[in-house]
Amino acid sequence: MANPPHGGDLKDLVARDAPRRKELSAEAEKLQAVVLNDRQLCDMELILNGGFSPLEGFMSEKDYNGVVEKNRLADGNLFSMPICLDLGEEEIKELGIKPGARITLRDSRDDRNLGIMTVEDVYKPDKKNEAEKVFGGDPDHPAVKFLFNQTGEYYVGGKIEAIDRLMHYDYVALRYTPAELRLHFDKLGWSRVVAFQTRNPMHRAHRELTVRAARSRQANVLIHPVVGMTKPGDIDHFTRVRVYQALLPRYPNGMAALALLPLAMRMGGPREAIWHAIIRKNYGATHFIVGRDHAGPGKNSKGDEIYGPYDAQYAVEKYREELGIEVVPFQQMTYLPDSDEYTPKDEVPKEIKTADISGTELRRRLRTGGDIPEWFSYPEVVRVLRESHPPRNKQGFTVFLTGFTNSGKDAIARALNVTLNQQGGRSVTLLLGETVRSELSSELGFSQEDRNRNIARIGFVASELTKAGSAVIAAPIAPFEKSRVAAREIVEKYGSFYLVHVATPLEFCEKTDKRGIYAKARKGEIKGFTGVDDPYEAPSGKEANLVIDLSKENVRTAVHQIVLMLESDGLLDQL
Structure with a gap:
């Protein structure tokens, strides 16, 4: 029942x-x-x-x-x-x-x-x-x-x-309501169901622990991943669901079912674990796997864990009878190379050889194209992850140059554009300040609000192109730190962002101005001109990835410095 x-x-x-x-x-x-x-x-x-x-x-x-x-x-x-x-x-x-x-x-x-x-x-x-x-x-x-x-x-x-349910267009067959999932269990004859909460891809260790949990309780497995809002920086749900679908046939005798949960996680640790147990009970589960640091956000800026490793398990256990759902403690599984099997880590004698790949190491191997052994993850799962995580030299990135008018940032941007196009391997997009102003922001003025809105548009365009694997070179004046930080944040959801401060002194920019723009600004013919009657918040050493001064070096040298920075991060390596 x-x-x-x-x-x-x-x-x-x-x-x-x-x-x-x-x-x-x-x-x-x-x-x-x-x-x-x-x-x-x-x-x-x-x-x-x-x-x-x-x-x-x-x-x-x-x-x-x-x-x-x-x-x-x-x-x-x-x-x-x-x-x-x-x-x-x-x-x-x-x-x-x-x-x-x-x-x-x-x-x-x-x-x-x-x-x-x-x-x-x-x-x-x-x-x-x-x-x-x-x-x-x-x-x-x-x-x-x-x-x-x-x-x-x-x-x-x-x-x-x-009035109506929300309309979804992805994975519709996997989006059960609680009533529908309960009916599905009834049709399958499932009376004991172990729910597994996840917001990450699953590998062999996850398959082994869920199979063990189900067999020990004579139950079936509900893989119930969150596809609403998760932790910032998590892998997108499209990739994760393809991983779960690839993994499902690896369960024996139809043991497992997959259903999606449209939850907005709060990463609330102990409180969240109780909440998750309530939700899974509503969806018809009788058992619920509570992991180590379940739904925790990880470490704070000081490097300290925000929650204790077992706080969530203690919290759910406190309300076990009232919740009416049996808590299954998460067992950390480890691989034994000599016997080619997974077993709970706390059951392995010290003299027995074990093997593990951390999440950080997995991401490194995906980024660099390194080997991911079959003992760690099934080939069909790795294939899905590689499709969504191209090697470093195929990933998109943004180089964002900021500086005064006539600082040389446009010249550097054009030269870098030529250099990257010559190398090939990915599309390159050049977003010069004047071009963006005429094509994307022609209705905007030069108030601080309008300047920030202009940079927000550049950030959005750059983020979408970066996500698509392009190299983006943006060169607005971008005088305010707040808007530059916002641009970095939106781009870094999808790829690397490099702020290059073209710190050519204002006096030099004005002295070498052949168009006479500074002279007009000094006479009051141009209002709101950065460096004359409008402020420029110079990037701090922490904000800028690279500082260039064209009063002391030339464009060719500046471009070479940027290329070396990109190469050191593996973005320009050849296959």
Whole structure:
């Protein structure tokens, strides 16, 4: 018999509201609408389909306070993670959101109305307390950063009436609701199901530990990876799902099934582990593998682990009976070359030879094209990973030159463009400041806001080209550190970013200005000119990867320095 949902009833709001959906759809068009962002959409989907049972909407202040302080909803049910609709003060005022109001919740991706919320309350959370109680308060924690930098200052609570489910276009056959997955288990005759949480690719060791866990409990395996929001820098879910699909036939006798979980992870360690157990129970699992440092964000900027290695296991064990799902401790598996088998690491005698490949080492081998032995991962899995992780000399990158007008950055950019095109091996794109201004930002002026918007556009274009494997050479003035840092952050999601400060002194730039632009600026004929009546925030030694001064060296030497920098990182190595 399937494990009952958390709280007793599965809150599948779409199924429950089916008779009213047409009526609600008409009403939704007349109401003020909140357009949900990516994380809110993930939360909304799991509220609508019952994955967050017993929740029936975004948390009221009573529920929120109970969860933050005691892991309890107002009705006493165990729940460990705040699920809140965060909004800014201006949006709340503009939409007239107040207790008793009804508002439409809309999908930002396709403007579809998903449901109507009846507002119970609007409240201002104590974010400092939330950060401390829920995540441990470490300022380097990604959820703490998100809380303070990206969430609105107010939360809006209230129950939701469903209009429609979210529409997905990828891996549709693997996107089960809790009710659908429970029915699937019933059709297969599965009564005992071990759920395996993952946000990373799986290799032979993962296959071995899940098979062992299932066999020891006479159960089947549910591979239930997160495909919503994970830790920044994680491998994209498209690659990961292809890995899971490649691995699935390696399980014996149809032991395992694959289903996707549209969860926005918070990387909340102990709290997150309890939350994950609740969600898996709602999806019909009877057992749940809790790993070492389960859902932890890793180390902070000081190199210290944010959570202890077994904090998550202790937290789930504390509520084991109430959760109604058996916790299976994660066993770290190691390979024994002499017997060609995997076994739990803590069961191996000291004199026995073992072999392991760390995540860092695996990434290095993928980056360099190094050998990944079959004892570590199956060939079909490695093939998928290599498709998404080309060798270093095939990866895209961006060289971003910044400096005064007439500093020589444009000349360096053009010469570097010629050099990289001559070498071949990847496409090269040149984004000169004046070209971008005329083609992408012609409506922008030269205020700080407009300058930052211009650099944001360059960063976006560079990131997309870098993702596609191109070499990008950008050469705007980029006078403000904030916009340069933002450009680096968006590009580094997909490849390497190099900031080259062309630090030719202003006096030299002005002295060698054959177009007379500086003279016009000095006379007041050009307003907002960087270095004359507008500031330039020179990159610090920490920000700049390379500093070049064309009052002391020539363009050929400057280009050679950049090429050497790229070569030292393996980006220009020949096959």
